[in-house]
Amino acid sequence: MNIFLDNVNIMSTSGPNHFGNKLKRYLELLDHTFRFDKAFDLQLSFIQRNNKIENIPLVQRLDGIYFNNKFDYNMQNSLIKRTYDEAAGVIFQTQFNKDLIFNYFGHHHNYKIIRNGADFEYIKNIRPLNNSFTRTYDKIWCCASSWRPHKRLSENIRYFLEHSAERDGLIIAGDVDKSQILKHKRIFYIGNLNINDLISVYKASDYFIHLAWLDHCPNVVVDARASGCKIICSSSGGTKEIAGLDAQIIEEEDWDFKPLDLYNPPALNFQNKRENLHSSNIDMTFVAKQYSDFLGRLHENN
Numbered sequence: 226m227n228i229f230l231d232n233v234n235i236m237s238t239s240g241p242n243h244f245g246n247k248l249k250r251y252l253e254l255l256d257h258t259f260r261f262d263k264a265f266d267l268q269l270s271f272i273q274r275n276n277k278i279e280n281i282p283l284v285q286r287l288d289g290i291y292f293n294n295k296f297d298y299n300m301q302n303s304l305i306k307r308t309y310d311e312a313a314g315v316i317f318q319t320q321f322n323k324d325l326i327f328n329y330f331g332h333h334h335n336y337k338i339i340r341n342g343a344d345f346e347y348i349k350n351i352r353p354l355n356n357s358f359t360r361t362y363d364k365i366w367c368c369a370s371s372w373r374p375h376k377r378l379s380e381n382i383r384y385f386l387e388h389s390a391e392r393d394g395l396i397i398a399g400d401v402d403k404s405q406i407l408k409h410k411r412i413f414y415i416g417n418l419n420i421n422d423l424i425s426v427y428k429a430s431d432y433f434i435h436l437a438w439l440d441h442c443p444n445v446v447v448d449a450r451a452s453g454c455k456i457i458c459s460s461s462g463g464t465k466e467i468a469g470l471d472a473q474i475i476e477e478e479d480w481d482f483k484p485l486d487l488y489n490p491p492a493l494n495f496q497n498k499r500e501n502l503h504s505s506n507i508d509m510t511f512v513a514k515q516y517s518d519f520l521g522r523l524h525e526n527n
Contacts, residue, residue, distance in 0.1 A: 226257050226258070226266040226267055226520060226521065226524050227257070227258045227259070227260055227263055227264065227265050227266050227267075228252065228257055228258070228259055228265065228266065228267050228268075228269055228520070229259075229265040229267070229268040229269070229276075229278050229281070230245065230249060230259055230269055230271075231268055231269065231270040231271065231274060231275055231276050232270050232271045232272055232273060232274070232275045232276075233245035233246075233249075233271050235249065241271050241272065241288055243420060243444055244341055244342075244444055245271060247342065247343075247344050247509050248509075248512070248513060248516060250344075251342075251344075251509045251510065251512070251513035252513050252516060252517060254513070255513060255514065255517045257517065265278050265281055266281060266524050267281055267282050267284065267520055267523060267524050267527075268281055268282070268283045268284065269284045269286060269520065270283060270284070270285050270286070270308060270312075271286050271288075272285075272286070272287065272288065272305060272308075273285075273304040273305045273307075273308045274304075274307075274308045274311070281527070282313040282314065282523045282524060282527045283308070283311060283312045283313055284312060284313065284314045284315070284316065284519075284520060284523060285308050285309055285312040285314075285315045285316070286315075286316045286318075287305070287309070287315060287316065287317055287318065287322060287326060288318050288322070288441050288442060289318075289322060289325070289441040290302050290305055290325065290326055290329055290330070292325075292329070292482075292484045292485065292487065293484070293485070293486065293487040293488065294484035294485055294486055295486055295487075295488065298484060302329070302330075306330055309326070309330050309333065310330075312333070313335060313523055313527075314335045314336065314337070314519065314520075314523050315333045315335070315336040315337075316336070316337055316338075316339050316516070316519065317336060317337070317338045317339075318338070318339070318340060318341060318441055318442035318463060319338065319340060319441060319442045319462075319463030319466045319467070320338055320463065320466060321441065321462050321463035321466065322338075322441055322442065322463055323336065323338055324482070325482055328482040329482070335523075337515070337519045339512060339515045339516060339519070340442055340447075340466060340467050340505050340507065340512070341442045341444055341447045341467060341507070341512070342447060342506075342507050342508055342509035342510075342511065342512030342513070343447045343448050343450070343451030343452075343507050343508065343509060344451075344509050345451055345508055345509070345510075347424075348424055348428070348448070348451050348452055351421060351424045351425050351428060352425060352428070353425055353428035353429035354396075354422075354425040354426050354428070354429040355429070358394055358396065358413045359394075359396075359429045361394060362392055362393055362394035362411070363390070363392040363393065364389070364390065364392070364393045364394075364431045364432070365393070365394055365395075365396060365429050365430040365431055365432075366385050366389060366393060366394070366395045366396070366430060366431065366432040366433075366434060367395065367396040367397070367398065367426050367427065367429075367430040367432070367433055367434075367449070367454070368381045368395070368396075368397055368398070368433065368434045368435060369397075369398035369399050369418075369423060369426070369433075369445045369449075370398075370399050370435070370437065370443075370445060371399060371400075372399050372400065372401055372402070372405065373488065374487075374488040374489070374490065375437060375438045375439065375440075375487045375488055375490050376437045376438075376440075377436045377437055377438055377459075377490055377493075378397070378401065378405055379405065379407075380436045380492065380493050381397075381434040381435075381436050382395070382397075382407055382409075382412065383495075384434055384436060384457065384475075384493075384495060385412075385434060386409070387495060388495070389411070391411075393411065394411045394412070394413065395411060395412045395413070395434075396413050396415050396426055396429075396430065397412065397413070397414050397415065398415050398416070398417070398418050398423060398426060399416070399417060400416060400417050401414055420448075423445075423448070424448060424452055427448060427449045427452035427453070427454055428452045428453060430449070430452075430453075430454050431454065431455065432454055432455050432456075432457060433445075433446065433449035433450070433454035433455070433456050433457070434457045434458075435449075435456065435457070435458045435459075435464055435468075436457070436458060436459050436475060436493060437458075437459065437462070437464065438459060438461055438462070438477075438487070438490035438491070439461050439462040439480065439487065440459075440461075440462045440463065440464050441462060441463050441464075442463050442464070442466070442467055443464055443467075446458065446464055446467055446468055447467050447507050450467070450468065450469050450472075450507060451507060451508075455469075455471055455472065455473070456468040456469055456471075456472040456473070457472065457473045457475070458472060458473075458474060458475070459474070459475050459477055459493065460474050460475065460476045460477055460499075461477050461480060465501055465502075465503050466503045466505055467503075467505050467507055468501055468503070469501065469504075469505075470500070470501050470502075470503070470504050471500075471501070472500075472501040473498060473500070473501075474498065474499050474500065474501050475493050475494075475495060475497060475498060476494075476497035476498070476499060477491065477493060477494075477497070478491075
């Protein structure tokens with residue numbers, strides 16, 4: 226198939242765009258193309274349709290919707306909902322995403338849950354970070370995000386300080402507001418990193434903490450797990466679905482899908498721990514094959 230990849234910036238390293246770049250490469254390995262010099266067979270739009278190609282099936286890939294009651298979430302969702310209603314097929318990142326979006330947008334007649342994947346071949350060729358900080362400590366913990374309030378950086382730090390040994394260090398990647406910085410000799414704020422450097426941090430680390438509230442299918446968790454980290458995450462949202470069977474899960478209350486103040490997350494009770502019950506294949510070879518099969522069936526039935 227010749228696929229029109231819509232609303233993806235291949236040059237960007239943000240979550241959806243980073244995944245879009247991986248997906249494009251792996252679908253090309255399955256003999257699909259993304260050429261503008263020939264007719265397109267199918268349109269794959271990330272989140273919402275920005276461009277319209279007539280007379281071909283539209284597939285929407287959804288990584289979540291808006292539900293923060295401090296904003297006009299219906300307006301924020303309007304273009305996403307329009308794309309959802311017009312799509313011949315929808316790809317959800319997690320079971321959590323599917324349940325959330327069915328609750329807000331209604332049932333879709335044709336969908337598939339395909340979780341995000343990691344490029345193991347790419348990761349294999351990156352060396353672990355080796356600097357004075359990683360050489361100082363016996364075990365390295367890390368976390369990485371765009372640090373908005375619901376990502377719960379302070380809870381990540383608190384978990385590390387309460388559960389780590391004196392010979393453990395924590396690397397925090399991503400821009401951190403000065404008000405969120407807790408100065409500590411065992412915590413290193415490394416700032417924003419490109420994908421290659423992020424992977425090098427993951428490969429130097431034993432643990433990856435992601436205690437975000439109601440996150441969907443974070444690529445940082447997929448890549449950290451593929452790099453050999455044990456994941457520590459919240460039970461809320463879809464993160465647990467891609468964290469691996471050896472992940473440590475911090476239980477919190479189930480969400481009824483009603484709009485809420487997302488940027489005012491509750492504190493966690495770290496005593497409420499359990500092992501993960503979810504298993505998932507995060508290899509991009511497997512993920513791309515699932516995309517290829519779903520898109521292929523839509524193309525054949527068009």
